[in-house]
Amino acid sequence: MPVSGAGSSAGRADDLKDERIISSVEFWMRAYPCRWREARGEELLALVVDLAGPGAQRLGARAAFDLVRAGWATRWREHPPAHSWLLYRLFGRRIPVAYRSWALDDIDGFWYPLRRNWPVFLALPPILVAGQPAGYGGMPVFVYVIWALVAVSSLFLWPEANRSRDQAQACRASARRTAGRGHHRGMRRSP
């Protein structure tokens, strides 16, 4: 960020404005996939701040909408086709190499333990209901409680379970075919 008169009150005020606009831009940039932001977020941030103009403290509604729309369009573009996604989600099949970034973001995600073990969470209520003592009807409260406990424990007690292994598997599956390419599939680097 440009600093005019380092140490002066004007310089500190400029720094403060820069921090505010950067925080604002980073907030709206969360619409983009995590790995896209790691690969190209810095240059996008610089451009948005440049376009916002000197002295801007927060992003305007139009620019914020443009970022969110483009971010979700990027997510949509990077999402694997339905059949690949279904095979990956239902049967743990490897995702095509072109969608490696999406797969790694998926594995890194907070909700991944639930997404990965969705059959368990889907099957748990019927199993618990089937195992309840005779005479009970409907879904008793304890089913919800146990269900929630299992979900919460998978998210907070063992959040890293299987992540490393799944990431290694996703990378190994595509490493041979992506040798020499950039981290993100969106933009090739020139030699």
Place this chain on the structure above:
Amino acid sequence: MTMRITEQGYLVLLSLAEQPRHGYGIVGAVLELSDGATKLGAGTLYGLLDRMGEAGLVEASGEEVVDGRLRRYYRLTDQGSAAVVMETARLRALTHRARTVLGVHLAYGVA
């Protein structure tokens, strides 16, 4: 991978035909080329650059840090240069046909 070239995409390609540019430079060049009609947002520009990169029309050509901000430069590939020339030819042909049609209409209008 092929990509349909929109008006915004064409302007971005045209802006890079002259020289490699960074994001801010592209936005400025597009504004100038379109006579102020097209002001690209940052998200729109990077969406276009992403798709053009995947289609092999543009590539990153270097980067520098100015005032603590990263600026990555982009340039046309050979395929991108060919695409912008072809699109220009298509637009020229379209303009020619449009003039012909308008000429006919004008003739009716006068009659």
